[in-house]
Amino acid sequence: MNGTWRLAGVGLILAAMLGVLGLRLWAIQVTETDEYTAVAERNLIRVVPTPAPRGDIFDRNGELLAGTETSLAAVVDMGLVEDDFAAELAQRLSAFVGDPEQTAGVILERFEKANSGAQIIIAKDLTEQQALTLIEHREDFPGVAVIPQPVRSYPLGDLAAQVLGYIGKPSKADLERPEVKGTDVVGKAGVERSYDGALRGTEGIIKYQVDANRSVLQSLGEQEAAPGDNLILTIDSGVQAQLQESLKAGLELSRDLEMAQRREALAQDSIPTRLFLAREAAQLEAERAQIKADAAVAAAAADPENDGLAAEAEEAVAAAEEAAGSVEIDEGDVLGSLYPGLPIDQNGVCVPIQRIDLDVGSATVLSGVKERMMKLHSVREDRSQRIALVEVDGERFEVEKGDRFATTLRVMAVDSDGIVVSHSDTWCPVRSVGVVENPKDGSIIAMASYPSFEPSAFVNGLTQAQWESLGTINAFTNFAIQGQYAPASTFKAISYVLALEEGIYPMDRPVDDRLVDEGNKPAGGETPPSGEDGGNGSTTTTTLAPDALKPLTSDTDLYNCTGSLRFEFNDGSSQVYRDWKRNGHGPLDLHGALQASCDLYFWEIALRIWNERSDENGINNEDLWQQWARSFGFGTETGIDLPFEKPGLIPDRQWFREEQRKETGRVRANGPWVGGDLMNAVVGQGTVLVTPLQLANGFSAMINGGTLWKPRVVQELVDQSGETVDENPKTVLATIDLSPGTSPALRRDMQMVVNGPIGTARKAFANFGPNVSTVGGKTGTAEIIKAVEDVQEVDTAWFVGIAPVLSPDYVVTVVVERGGSGGRVAAPVARQVLQYLVNGEDAVTPIVAGAEAD
Amino acid sequence: MAMTQERTQISLLRRDRQLRPDLFLIIPYLILTGLGLVMIYSASAPRLEALGVSPTREVEQQAAFVLIGIMAFGIVSLIDTRIVRWWVPITYIASIGTLVMVLSPLGTVVKGAQRWIQFGPVRFQPAEIAKLAVILALAALLSAAARPMKWHRVVQAVALVALPSALIFLQPDLGTMLTFGFIAGVMIFVAGATWRQMAALIVAGIVGTVGVFQAGAIKAYQITRLTAFLDETGDVLGAQYNQYQSQIAIGTGGLFGKGLFQGTQTNLRFVPEQSSDFIFTAVGEQLGFVGSLLVIVLFGIIIWRVLVAAANARDRFGQLVATGIAALLGFHVFVNIGMTVRVMPVTGLPLPFMSSGGTVFVAMSVALGLAHSVWMRRSPLPGEIQSEAP
Structure with a gap:
């Protein structure tokens, strides 16, 4: 038939099409079949991880602290x-x-x-x-x-919250650990973090055969999850609960005391005693913030990979900008309130408010403290000077440039250009921190800081508001290891040990050498401000007559503490120093000096070290005192098994120079390291910083004959059946070669601080009950030296207690930040804890203020 | 073919012999059908078992259609295509009618497309029947075409195809539309179109396709589905999922396959539509390259036999019917298998004789029966006048 060639053409086309299919099938089924087989196997098997139960955390008595x-x-x-x-x-x-x-x-x-x-x-x-x-x-x-x-x-709520820490979603850094996946939870703080590896266990897997809908057809095998190990802490939940309760009570006590003081000051119209040169303060603060910001920016620039540094730098810059900025106000603006209350947040925690908006014009910011409202009434010109008229509850005061006000929310100052310069309220007692350590093995029996948090809040996620509220007051931070404070008079124990071991005692000062020195007030920043600032202008000062002086040679030789003294340094300068007790403690030996916390006695020891050894080249063993301080673990992390521990600081000449060179703003901008710096340091002031844990651990070593333990909160790790997997045994960091009499002498004197007639904690322990004689301690009151020296800052209150004195099982360290006097506020907190430890739970008596003492 | 005196004198006794069936066509047809049933069973049994119903339910249904289809093949084989020709206007109009009906509320929507019509318990796809009707109508139209073909004839042929195409497009069923285009092209070519006319048709086809796309008449998902196979790195869980899984299943088959009923991919339902559009996947996975090639060769033989029938057809109508059927089968096989191995887009054209589905099996069997009928009557019977269309 005609056209057959056309049909043949169609046949060819169709054959070609089928040929293409054949070739394609050859490629897929013969050449590439292995690849498809591999894909198909992945297709078929679904690996489902089974989470490993996180290990539980128990206290030393088997009480469950964190479970699943x-x-x-x-x-x-x-x-x-x-x-x-x-x-x-x-x-x-x-x-x-x-x-x-x-x-x-x-x-x-x-x-x-x-x-x-x-x-x-x-x-x-x-x-x-x-x-x-x-x-x-x-x-x-x-x-x-x-x-x-x-x-x-x-199950126990906030008990030991900061020791336990909390868990959360892994950060970028956490994800670098090979075993951590994005869907895991990891320990973010506390032992949850430091023992995360042991607690998390090993994830199991189940392999399933699945179909296209991922429906499971059958299990192909299972590798069981290995549950995490359980932790047994050294913490005793009973002591811990008592410590937390006492810390809370102590903070409330110090807040009540501060409130009472403010009310009294208000009643006496003596508020202006607290005024300060706000403008200078603000300037200084701005400068410091700028220095800090520059340093942070430099650090961030040096390590551009580190996001943390960049964020810090950003924060520091923002803080510097804020510090540099002033607030413009208009007539009628509300500036603050003179009501002597403290800003308390909804958690009942005292919060120093860093920022208020002045243009509120009403009471939003000042809610609850409406009494005695302060307003800017008007500003008038008076002979090229502008004077602001400020109205306080209807009364009007003329304010000139440089005048200042104390307010509840913060210290505020107005210059007559209508500019408000501000400073946050530094009187607000913000925090109490405590540690109970066993000086026989370095185990931590209790550790807490208040305000605290409920770790379970993290389980369901915190709201932004909760997070911010708790973040502002640093509730998540374990201040026992992260808080760095000036240790104050508790540090006299170092010089005490040094005196006994090195035989360095004060100069003998004949009573006849005392001179009356009228009105010779100390000047400049080198004098530690005295704890008591009375109106008495006349003080007794002893001047040195170097030729006539001989050093005392024994711890029992008496030294006459006269209250103030003109110290002459070997570089020819001299300086008048005043004891916290204005009129002196009278004649006392080393033991009396510790019991009464006599500043002069220990300054004398520092002076002798300085005058006999000060040496820029370091051949004269100038840093004898620093060596002793460091030997007890100060200035470095203790190495406790908790994250984020801070090292504290023992200053010396080298450090001082380094800080000057780096312009960190922590030391004077000019001048060398001088004898005054050392004198500040020996009484735990100036730039000395310790953590509460370091202090507990250092005291442990001083009273136990010289064994410096590595503190620990975890005793052992056990598996689910209770078998010990790993122990965290007691570890000796260093053994300090102390004379056999040193530790017993210190313990005896600490006993006298509590029990003796001149002891600074006597009043605080008055209602201790039975066995008070087995308890010892040392008070401390750190004076925060802020920018402006003529403003009295609220002191950081310390107490280190021991019990039983003859062979201590407990060292109790308490600090109340901005709490006032150690004897008055911190000692009663420690007293409650020691009552619990010595006499049992029922023996604890309510908290009452102790005596105002250094 | 010239009319000869000799032919008119053929003995009446030889008439039976001249009705000899083409076993080269029938045997591959039956093998493919049987294999299809086995594949449908292997692909559907695990799913049905999981649903808690008889694992043979689907294959039993299909077997019923297969019986009907084979009977239809036999009956149609015995009907002279010239008798069929009288019915062409009716089949064409009826087919258009059902295509309109399917778009009306009488049609049933399945998976986003309106392709079914329900008559009591019977549900059928008018598109499958329309393919046959279009082939017959084109054959009738083109068998009267002059050689070389006149342009108006080409236009008539295009118009004839365009009407059902437009209705199919509204369903929408792109696969069937393309099938119409391919069949029409092949039939017009065989009917004697000039090269120029063929070139014009191809250009018009391309322009028309592009125009449809440009006009936005095609929905986004259709474009995605049509073009997904080109994307090697695309979304294997989305648009490409079916083809990707199908390709994996076939790939795992290897040279000899995993063995019957050992197809993990198809059995575990990674491949969707496995007993209908993706039935070839079951072949590829279980019987490997050898089995796949066998299927293609069997289709090749069938298509060859249909083309041979066309070449030997007694009249132009029969020749063009057989040609259209060869094009129909070839296009279906190519697009369907090509889809499973990702050389063609997913268009929803079933694999003739193998994919489960009643309408398509019966329609394809009828088509094959028509071609077979052409073969069986390849030479005139005694007394018949061999006529050439004017």
């Missing part, structure tokens, strides 16, 4: 949600959960962001009823499963 409970969660497997059903499912889930934040839109958005195959947790902590509903009406909620989820529980 199972909660039921509603989880959506995105692989099972059909696209066209997602919106409907979101709608149903939203209605089911009933959480106003989880609207259908929110859930749908999460669906859309998720990969297919992702699992999204829609609701945690389902009730049994809810879980049953979901399971029974599975067809209404396709793709939703009820999955048991481990949830960290803290």
Whole structure:
């Protein structure tokens, strides 16, 4: 038939098409078959990790502090949600959960962001009823499963919160650990962090054969999860609870005392005694902030990879800008209130407020403290000078440039250009911190700082407001190891040990050498401000007659403490120093000096070290005192098994120079390291910084004959059956070669601080009850030296207690930040804890203020 | 073919012999059908078992259609295509009618497309029947075409195809539309179109396709589905999922396959639509390259036999019917298998004789029966006047 060639053409085309298929099949099935086989195997097997239960944390008596409970969660497997059903499912889930934040839109958005195959947790902590509903009406909620989820529980609430720490989502740094996945939780602080590796265990896996819907057909094998190890802490939950309670009571006590003092000052109209040169203060603060910002920026520039540094730099710059800025005010603006209250947040915690908006014009910021409102009435010109008229509850005061006000919220000053310069309230007692250590093995029996937090709050996630509120007051920070404070008179123990070991005692000063020195007030920044600032202008001062002086040679030789003294340094300068006790303690030996906390006695020791050894080249062993301080572990981290420990600081000439060179603003800008600096240091002032833990650990070594332990909060790790997996045995960091009599002498004198007639903690321990004679201690009152020296800052109160004195099992360290006098505020806190330790729970008596003492 | 005196004198006794069936065509047809049933069973049994129903349910249904289809093949083989020709206007109009009906509320929407019509318990796809009707109508139109073909004839042919195409497009069913285009092209060519006319048709086809795309008449998902196979690195869980899984399944088959009923990919339902559009995947996975090639060769033999029937057809109508059927089968096989191995887009054209589905099996069997009928009557019977269309 005609046209057969056309049919042949069609046949060729069709044959070619089939040929293409054949070639393609050859490529897929013969050449590349291995690749497809590999893909298919992945296709078929689904590996489901099974979380390892996190280890529990127990106290030393087996009390559960942190455990794991199972909660039921509603989880959506995105692989099972059909696209066209997602919106409907979101709608149903939203209605089911009933959480106003989880609207259908929110859930749908999460669906859309998720990969297919992702699992999204829609609701945690389902009730049994809810879980049953979901399971029974599975067809209404396709793709939703009820999955048991481990949830960290803290049955004792905030007990030892900062020691335990908390868990959360891993940070970038956490994710660099090979075992950590993005969906894990990791320890973020405390032992949850430092023992995260042991606690987390090893994840198990189950391999399933699945079909295209990821429905499980059968299990192909399982590798069981290895649960994390349990931790046994050295913490005793009973002592811990008592410590926390006492710290809270102590902070409230110091706050009450401060309130009372303010009320009294207000009644006497003596508020202006607290005024200070706000402008200078602000300037200085701005300069310091700028220096800090520059340093932070430089550090960040040197290490551009480090996000943390960059963030710090940013923060520092912002702080510097804020410090440099002033606030312009208008007539009628509310400046503050003279009501002598303290700003208390909703947690009952005292918060120094850093910022208020002055243009509020009303009481929003000053809510609750409306009494005695202060307003700017007007500004007038008076002979080229502008004078502001300020109204306080109807009364008007003329304010000139440089005048200042104390307010509840902060110290505020107005210059007559209508500019307010501000400074935060530094009188506010903000925090109390305590540590109880066993000086026989370095184990930590209790450790806390208040305000604290509930670790369980992290389990369900904190709200932004909660986070900020707790963040502002640093509730998450373990101040026992991260707080660095001037140790004050507690540090006299170092010089005490040094005196006994090195035989360095003060110069003998004949009583006849005393001279009356009228009105010769100290000047400049080198004099530590005295603890008591009375109005008495006339003081007794002893001048030195170097030729006539001989050093005392024994700890029992008497030294006549006259209250103030003109010290002459070997460089020819001299300086008048005053004891915290204006009229002196009278004649006392080393032991009396420690008991009464005589400043002069220990200054004399420093002076002798300085005058006999000061040497820029370091051949004369100038830093004898620093060596002793460092030997007891000060100035370096103790190495406790907790994260973020701070090292503290023991200053010396070299450090001083380094700080000057770096212009960190922590030391004078000009002049060398001088004898006055050493004298400041020996009484725990100036730039000396210690952590409460260091102080507890250092005292442990001083009273136990010289064994410096590595402190620890974890005793051992045990597996689920209770078998010990790993021990954290007591570890000696160093053995200090002390004379056999030194530790007993110190303990005896500490006993006398509590029990003796001149002891600074006598009053605080008056109602101790039985066995008070087995208790010892040392008070300390650190004076925060701020920018401006003529303003009295509230002191940091210290107490280090020991019991029983003959062979101590406990060293109790307490610090109340901005709390006032150690004897008055810190000693009563330690007293309660020691009552608990010595006489038992029922023997604890209510907290009362002790005596105002150094 | 010239009319000869000799032929008119052929003995009446030889008439039976001249109705000899083409076993080269029938045997591959039956093998493929049987293999199809086995594959449908292997692909559907695990799913049905999981649903808790009889694992043979789908294959039993299909077997019923297969019986109907084979019977239809036999019956149609015995009908002279010239008788069929009288019915062409009716089949064409009826087919257009069902295509309109499917778009009406009488049609049933399945997976986003309106392709079914329900008549009581019977549900059928008018598109499959329309393919046959179009082939017959084109054959009838073109068998009267002059050689070389006149332009108006080409236009008539295009118009004839365009009407059902437009209706199919509205369903939408791109695969069937393309099938119409291919069949029409092949038939117009065989009917004697000039090269110029063929070039014009191809250009018009391309322009028309582009125009449809440009006009936005094709929905986004269709474009995605059509172009997904070109994207090597694309979203294997989304648009490409079916083809990707299918390709994996076939790839794992290797040279000899995993063995019957050992196909993990198809059995575990990674491959969707496995017993209908993706039935070849089951072949590829279980029987390997050897089995796949066998299927292609069997299709090749069938198509060859149909083309041979066309070459030997007694009249132009029969020749063009057979040609259209060869084009129909070839296009379906190529697009369907090509889809499973990602050389063609997903268009939803079933694999003739193998994919599960009643309408398509019966329609394809009828088509093959028509071609077979052409073969069986390749020479005139005694007394018949061999006529050439004017």
